[in-house]
Amino acid sequence: MNLGKISYGGDWNPEQWDRAVWDEDVRLFKEAGIDFLSINIFAWTLLQPSEDTFDFSQLDEIFALLHANNIKICLATSTAAHPAWMATKYPDILRVDHQGRKRKFGDRHNSCPSSSAYATFAPKLATALATRYQNHPALELWHISNEFGGSCYCENCEKRFRVWLQQQYITLEALNTAWNATFWSQIITDWNEIVVPNQLSVQWSDRGTAMQGLALDFMRFNSENILGMYNLEYDAIKAIIPEAMITTNMMGMYRPLNYRKWAKRIDVIAWDSYPSPNHSAAQTALAHDLMRSLKDGQPFLLMEQTPSQTNWQPYNALKRPGVMRLQSWQAVAHGADAIMFFQMRRSIGAGEKFHGAVIEHSGRSDTRVFQEVAALGRELQQLGNKIIGSRIQSDVAIWFDWESWWAVENSLGPSAGLHYTEEIAKYHTAFHDANISVDMIGPDSSLDQYKILVAPVLYLLQPGVNERIKTFVDNGGTLVTSFLSGVADQNDRVFPGGPPGLLRETLGLWVEEIDALPPEQHNTMLVQNAFGSRSNYEYTCNLLFAIVRLETAETIATYGQDFYAGTPVLTRNQFGAGQAWFVASSPDSNFLNDFVQHLCRENNVQPVMQGVPTGVKVTKRSKDGHDYYFILNHTSSTQTMPLEKPMRDLLSGQTFTGSLKIEARGVLVAEAI
Numbered sequence: 001m002n003l004g005k006i007s008y009g010g011d012w013n014p015e016q017w018d019r020a021v022w023d024e025d026v027r028l029f030k031e032a033g034i035d036f037l038s039i040n041i042f043a044w045t046l047l048q049p050s051e052d053t054f055d056f057s058q059l060d061e062i063f064a065l066l067h068a069n070n071i072k073i074c075l076a077t078s079t080a081a082h083p084a085w086m087a088t089k090y091p092d093i094l095r096v097d098h099q100g101r102k103r104k105f106g107d108r109h110n111s112c113p114s115s116s117a118y119a120t121f122a123p124k125l126a127t128a129l130a131t132r133y134q135n136h137p138a139l140e141l142w143h144i145s146n147e148f149g150g151s152c153y154c155e156n157c158e159k160r161f162r163v164w165l166q167q168q169y170i171t172l173e174a175l176n177t178a179w180n181a182t183f184w185s186q187i188i189t190d191w192n193e194i195v196v197p198n199q200l201s202v203q204w205s206d207r208g209t210a211m212q213g214l215a216l217d218f219m220r221f222n223s224e225n226i227l228g229m230y231n232l233e234y235d236a237i238k239a240i241i242p243e244a245m246i247t248t249n250m251m252g253m254y255r256p257l258n259y260r261k262w263a264k265r266i267d268v269i270a271w272d273s274y275p276s277p278n279h280s281a282a283q284t285a286l287a288h289d290l291m292r293s294l295k296d297g298q299p300f301l302l303m304e305q306t307p308s309q310t311n312w313q314p315y316n317a318l319k320r321p322g323v324m325r326l327q328s329w330q331a332v333a334h335g336a337d338a339i340m341f342f343q344m345r346r347s348i349g350a351g352e353k354f355h356g357a358v359i360e361h362s363g364r365s366d367t368r369v370f371q372e373v374a375a376l377g378r379e380l381q382q383l384g385n386k387i388i389g390s391r392i393q394s395d396v397a398i399w400f401d402w403e404s405w406w407a408v409e410n411s412l413g414p415s416a417g418l419h420y421t422e423e424i425a426k427y428h429t430a431f432h433d434a435n436i437s438v439d440m441i442g443p444d445s446s447l448d449q450y451k452i453l454v455a456p457v458l459y460l461l462q463p464g465v466n467e468r469i470k471t472f473v474d475n476g477g478t479l480v481t482s483f484l485s486g487v488a489d490q491n492d493r494v495f496p497g498g499p500p501g502l503l504r505e506t507l508g509l510w511v512e513e514i515d516a517l518p519p520e521q522h523n524t525m526l527v528q529n530a531f532g533s534r535s536n537y538e539y540t541c542n543l544l545f546a547i548v549r550l551e552t553a554e555t556i557a558t559y560g561q562d563f564y565a566g567t568p569v570l571t572r573n574q575f576g577a578g579q580a581w582f583v584a585s586s587p588d589s590n591f592l593n594d595f596v597q598h599l600c601r602e603n604n605v606q607p608v609m610q611g612v613p614t615g616v617k618v619t620k621r622s623k624d625g626h627d628y629y630f631i632l633n634h635t636s637s638t639q640t641m642p643l644e645k646p647m648r649d650l651l652s653g654q655t656f657t658g659s660l661k662i663e664a665r666g667v668l669v670a671e672a673i
């Protein structure tokens with residue numbers, strides 16, 4: 001899809017309103033530069049009031065109104081909440097939750113992925129929609145369901161899980177071996193004995209299970225099974241419109257679904273960004289980088305963000321003036337070609353009446369929020385198609401693998417304080433703050449284009465991963481990995497010989513023990529003659545402390561305290577033409593900032609721009625030989641920075657020579673002149 005500019009709009013739910021309000025909404029949309037709306041998101045019962053009745057009259061009217069006003073449509077399929085009549089007549093559509101309770105009708109995201117009723121009715125509705133609207137000129141994009149997620153533990157899911165396992169393992173012997181089932185006599189002697197892992201069986205809580213292999217396989221199965229719901233509709237739509245562009249909205253670092261596998265079935269990535277008020281700019285950037293990287297850097301859609309506040313956090317602070325604009329441009333700076341809001345008009349009742357909207361309950365356009373939305377709409381119109389389709393180039397990749405995340409957080413011990421995404425975020429933040437572009441890659445990604453690969457807590461090694469990483473380093477790449485890496489195989493069985501398992505040769509060391517202390521208890525990292533300008537420096541680290549025995553690696557830093565004082569906490573191994581670093585603990589941000597600077601210097605990895613003040617972030621998107629610089633001031637004061645070459649801001653038309661000034665929370669989209 002390409003509207004000739006950055007698409008601008010959001011979720012519009014006219015079915016909640018009288019017809020007269022629709023016309024007023026469209027008038028306001030024109031005023032705000034809105035040209036792209038998601039519609040039909042939760043309308044299943046209106047479209048299909050009974051099993052044999054379809055009624056598209058209202059949706060026809062919505063299509064006609066938007067088309068007449070030159071607003072393009074992202075058509076959702078309405079299957080994210082099933083009708084009450086369906087739940088009554090076909091109760092197999094209701095999920096069973098983690099506590100083993102059968103749900104009743106209500107809420108959204110409520111359909112069991114193994115339900116035969118769902119498998120009948122959802123693609124039938126998608127087919128009816130595709131048949132009816134296939135030639136409609138306003139239709140740009142398909143949006144299947146909405147924010148897929150969760151899991152189901154019903155008997156149908158259990159049966160399907162058994163079949164899935166049988167396909168994976170063929171024999172029970174192979175399954176029992178993979179699950180190390182002799183532990184606690186958990187041996188399966190008949191496929192029908194297998195139960196889903198919830199709190200009625202092996203799952204102790206959200207974190208920790210008696211059977212790692214079972215829990216890991218269920219998470220794989222559940223992610224695939226829910227993807228199956230998407231596929232039902234995807235295939236139905238493509239059967240009628242082979243060239244249809246189809247997406248569904250993801251949720252960033254969302255643990256239950258392995259989005260890397262989903263991305264293969266999605267034509268354009270779309271995601272919903274809801275940073276908490278206390279989130280750093282880097283945390284939001286990480287999620288954008290992850291979403292962009294799912295399809296090899298293809299631009300994505302920011303499908304939802306609030307223009308002002310959410311309603312589901314404990315304290316729903318308003319986005320301060322300028323923050324919505326800044327966060328919108330941040331998405332574009334990291335690869336978005338669409339900026340969209342939830343919601344266009346704030347509903348008057350039910351669960352989201354306190355969630356922010358472009359048009360508030362007042363219905364007015366002279367509000368702060370509406371005026372900010374309209375101002376951004378003017379900017380996007382002015383920018384036109386300049387950056388549409390442009391790409392970000394990165395020399396650095398961070399390994400982010402859902403299966404390592406699942407496995408390490410399903411394990412009881414060694415530390416309840418270990419959060420996979422936080423370890424990833426620490427390293428990402430250091431590169432982000434240095435204005436170094438990062439791709440977020442995983443087991444299926446190519447490593448060829450990268451100089452540096454950072455893989456914190458590379459806990460689980462799928463078959464072939466070790467060989468690919470080894471080749472990367474052997475060919476001259478720089479690998480950084482950390483504690484709890486190389487621990488387990490694809491079934492979460494620890495490699496004999498202990499960590500780092502298959503990575504031992506590449507890292508040139510083995511781990512004898514791993515200490516785990518409360519997060520507030522720190523050790524020190526003593527670096528000598530390693531990071532250039534400062535010959536000796538002391539940093540802190542916490543959480544986990546691998547006690548390392550060196551083989552071919554050399555010590556770069558040592559622990560300063562405890563009985564392992566003087567032993568290595570940072571090592572480097574020359575392997576082939578490359579280097580492999582091991583960070584044995586969870587370091588502070590000062591260490592990571594210095595370490596990242598050192599790695600980038602050694603590998604000739606350059607920041608996007610030099611001399612960028614703290615709190616200002618710069619990214620670059622390129623297209624047809626042109627570079628576009630996104631300069632974002634995340635601080636609350638005006639910043640000045642030097643310029644190597646004169647630049648023009650495409651938003652204001654202002655030109656800068658020698659240096660540029662950027663106001664608090666300001667944004668420049670600049671090109672060299």
Ligand SMILES: [Zn+2]
Pocket residue numbers: 095096112113114115152153154155156157158
């Ligand atoms: Zn189910």
